[in-house]
Amino acid sequence: MSSGLPFFPPSASTVASDVDALYFFILAVSAFFAVAVSIAVVAFAVKYRRNKPDDIGADIHGSLTLELIWTGVPFLLSMVMFVWGAQVFFTLAKPPADAMDIFVVGKQWMWKAQHPEGVREINELHVPVGRPVRLTMGSEDVIHDFFIPAFRVKMDVVPGKLTTLWFTATKTGEYHIFCAEYCGTKHSGMIGTVTAMEPQDYEAWLAGGRSTGSAAQNGERLFSELSCSTCHKPDSSGRGPWLGGVFGSTVTLTDGRKIVADENYLRESVMSPNAKVVQGFGPQSIMPTFQGMVSEENLLQLIAYVKTLKPAEPAAAPANGKEK
Amino acid sequence: MSNEAAVQEPSYLGAPHGLASWLLTKDHKRIAILYLISVTIFFAVGGTFAAMIRTELLTPQGDLLTSDLYNKVFTLHGVIMIFFFLIPSIPATLGNFLVPIMIGTKDLAFPRINLLSWYIYVLGATITLAAVFNGGVDTGWTFYAPYSSLSSNTSVTTAALGVFITGFSSILTGFNFIVTIHRMRAPGMTWFRLPLFIWAQYATSLVMILGTPVVAITVLMIAAERTLHLGIFDPKLGGDPVLFQHLFWFYSHPAVYIMILPAMGVVSELVAAMSRKQIFGYSFVAFSSLAIAIIGFLVWGHHLFVSSQSIYAGLVFSIITMLVAVPSAVKTFNWTATMYKGAISWESPTFWIFGFMGLFLVGGLTGLFLGAMGLDVHLTDTYFVVAHFHYIMVGGGVMGFLGGLHFWWPKITGRMYNETAGKIAAMLVFFGFNATFFPQFIVGYMGMPRRYHAYPPEFQFFNIMSSAGAALLGIGYLMIVVYLVYSIVKGPKAPANPWGATGLEWEIQSPPITHNFHEMPIVTKEAYDYQHAPMPQREVK
Numbered sequence: 001m002s003s004g005l006p007f008f009p010p011s012a013s014t015v016a017s018d019v020d021a022l023y024f025f026i027l028a029v030s031a032f033f034a035v036a037v038s039i040a041v042v043a044f045a046v047k048y049r050r051n052k053p054d055d056i057g058a059d060i061h062g063s064l065t066l067e068l069i070w071t072g073v074p075f076l077l078s079m080v081m082f083v084w085g086a087q088v089f090f091t092l093a094k095p096p097a098d099a100m101d102i103f104v105v106g107k108q109w110m111w112k113a114q115h116p117e118g119v120r121e122i123n124e125l126h127v128p129v130g131r132p133v134r135l136t137m138g139s140e141d142v143i144h145d146f147f148i149p150a151f152r153v154k155m156d157v158v159p160g161k162l163t164t165l166w167f168t169a170t171k172t173g174e175y176h177i178f179c180a181e182y183c184g185t186k187h188s189g190m191i192g193t194v195t196a197m198e199p200q201d202y203e204a205w206l207a208g209g210r211s212t213g214s215a216a217q218n219g220e221r222l223f224s225e226l227s228c229s230t231c232h233k234p235d236s237s238g239r240g241p242w243l244g245g246v247f248g249s250t251v252t253l254t255d256g257r258k259i260v261a262d263e264n265y266l267r268e269s270v271m272s273p274n275a276k277v278v279q280g281f282g283p284q285s286i287m288p289t290f291q292g293m294v295s296e297e298n299l300l301q302l303i304a305y306v307k308t309l310k311p312a313e314p315a316a317a318p319a320n321g322k323e324k
Numbered sequence: 325m326s327n328e329a330a331v332q333e334p335s336y337l338g339a340p341h342g343l344a345s346w347l348l349t350k351d352h353k354r355i356a357i358l359y360l361i362s363v364t365i366f367f368a369v370g371g372t373f374a375a376m377i378r379t380e381l382l383t384p385q386g387d388l389l390t391s392d393l394y395n396k397v398f399t400l401h402g403v404i405m406i407f408f409f410l411i412p413s414i415p416a417t418l419g420n421f422l423v424p425i426m427i428g429t430k431d432l433a434f435p436r437i438n439l440l441s442w443y444i445y446v447l448g449a450t451i452t453l454a455a456v457f458n459g460g461v462d463t464g465w466t467f468y469a470p471y472s473s474l475s476s477n478t479s480v481t482t483a484a485l486g487v488f489i490t491g492f493s494s495i496l497t498g499f500n501f502i503v504t505i506h507r508m509r510a511p512g513m514t515w516f517r518l519p520l521f522i523w524a525q526y527a528t529s530l531v532m533i534l535g536t537p538v539v540a541i542t543v544l545m546i547a548a549e550r551t552l553h554l555g556i557f558d559p560k561l562g563g564d565p566v567l568f569q570h571l572f573w574f575y576s577h578p579a580v581y582i583m584i585l586p587a588m589g590v591v592s593e594l595v596a597a598m599s600r601k602q603i604f605g606y607s608f609v610a611f612s613s614l615a616i617a618i619i620g621f622l623v624w625g626h627h628l629f630v631s632s633q634s635i636y637a638g639l640v641f642s643i644i645t646m647l648v649a650v651p652s653a654v655k656t657f658n659w660t661a662t663m664y665k666g667a668i669s670w671e672s673p674t675f676w677i678f679g680f681m682g683l684f685l686v687g688g689l690t691g692l693f694l695g696a697m698g699l700d701v702h703l704t705d706t707y708f709v710v711a712h713f714h715y716i717m718v719g720g721g722v723m724g725f726l727g728g729l730h731f732w733w734p735k736i737t738g739r740m741y742n743e744t745a746g747k748i749a750a751m752l753v754f755f756g757f758n759a760t761f762f763p764q765f766i767v768g769y770m771g772m773p774r775r776y777h778a779y780p781p782e783f784q785f786f787n788i789m790s791s792a793g794a795a796l797l798g799i800g801y802l803m804i805v806v807y808l809v810y811s812i813v814k815g816p817k818a819p820a821n822p823w824g825a826t827g828l829e830w831e832i833q834s835p836p837i838t839h840n841f842h843e844m845p846i847v848t849k850e851a852y853d854y855q856h857a858p859m860p861q862r863e864v865k
Binding site for chain 1: 475558565602631646656660664668686692695698705769782785
């Protein structure tokens, strides 16, 4: 799990070199200023060392020119760092559209992952190289943080919402997964291994894994077990809206606000149905809360299922137009 | 106001006598001593916890302490060092002692409130220590919810109460300084004749009174969620855990400036005095303190780049974070320029300034790495952050505190300490500190997360270096206690002005009389007028 260098982490993702480049730039600027100021301090101390106890220094009060220079130069340099840092950050924050989805759930003190095809693993994550992977992450208890140093990616896993993190592995190998947000007794044991594999090896690994059905299949089973399907029906006979095509669409709420129905919106609608009610189903939703009844893992499966649902026939009706 | 006249009256240390005269004193100088003793005790307690951490981390396995105990140890190290040592360290000791003297008055505006603030500090500290003995606390000093509010089964409520109460001591001190600096300056002591230490204390006081109430309310909300199950932060109760981080860092980032601004004030005094030269760019140094205090309130979100806060909020926090680097750089350049064509004495306070400058440079510059968002993603919550903030708080804050203590020790105690010992200790602390924390930058970039009880074996080499450095650092600190205490007993008597420095505190006897001045001083000169500076005095006449 080392890079060959005993003092530098391996670089095994597409963004790793971007992050490292920014690191070396700031390191160079910092080293320049640290060395320059240190040399000046030592040189002055030697050159202007007091000879007699009552020696005094020269009568100098300041220089506006110098003040402007050493205000302006650090300002400009820090703005370069800001823009560069923001660029790298936006790359890290926006997963490519074709990324494959893996669900991750953090709980004290383990990581559970589920691949789209249904293979699950604990404290391990197998991924193909060369393909963007998007992790959608939830927490069962407290805040955790999913950190892969070799990929230079890190994201908090926050209870009450879903967060995402993406990477494209570039080098096969095994790398550390750390929990980077303190989470209690076995925080330092909440670690794992990510294995980056050639795509064909990944396929073979998936085929050999034990699957209990894909995430969407499990979600479909839950959708019926939890009786979601009694109200959310494909025709307009249900007491709730049909959910086909809702994901990614813009929905209008009872207060007139329009929001995009993303993973976090779907999650919130299950846990706190009254938080954001779709127009025509309010002001109070009749749906009960599923807080405490569905685990984060089940939620992710339900969301995966909802994503697969098609808009109801006829296709002309918008997803949220069922209230009419 | 000559020294000959002054020797006639007993110093503040001698009159009156007795324990009660100390515990009921309204003299700002005696309250400074009470604080100095208290913060030293807490520094020793916090240092003991640090020693336990470094011993555990010698090996990767986590074999000395249990995980739970380790988690409590690093939590208590942080809580005690921050709330009971670093925050009160310079303001409540050197600040308490020097603010009235430097501006030419008898005492702070509210001497009784000053004493009250010490008692509040002691009460808060006692309650926190009660938490230590009642099972400890394991949330980290950051008390992140919902771990602290529902998951942890340790004495979080007690510790939170201790921090809450201690906050009031900080608020009262800040309030007292602000009123004093506004209302009680001696005739002729205009704002731009104030020593830069006063500007720094003023800026610090602003942060104390504006920020501390927020953290007090925040820890109270944690206590309320734990005991009453009010849904504030825990999503299971309808709360928002990220809200806690906003509230917490709204105070706790500016709190870093509570620790570093007073140290910057100390360094401004020391650089001028040890170079016997007017400070370079007085008004730039003065206003950069205010700029740091004000901009410092708008950067808290840089602790939340990976916490799921909006990426656009992150952008704003990142750019403002970069801006706060500018006034810090301005100060550093001005200190360096002050030494140009100075008459630099190689006495021990100078060694502490050099230590401060070297460590603060590294601490400040590594802040840029963390302010750049894309890089912070990799670095946050690793040992890189641990190293960075120790360079600021210990490398900057503690070096500044110790530098100031060495500089004003003759004034405070009326005794001289051993010069050679002072220089050796400064070098031990400087090298020990670097050996402890520099390897943590490297191991942090490699990915070692903070607050890890056990770690992968490839990080061991750097952890051994850190632990060895910590031992050296500990010896350095112990040495200071020994020779400073020895100086009180056996040290030669200090003259009024051993450094030949300007400033009202050097015009009165060492140690000062209870009312500081025999007659109200009238200020006719700018600060740091070293063209007319008095001779350094070597012996007491």
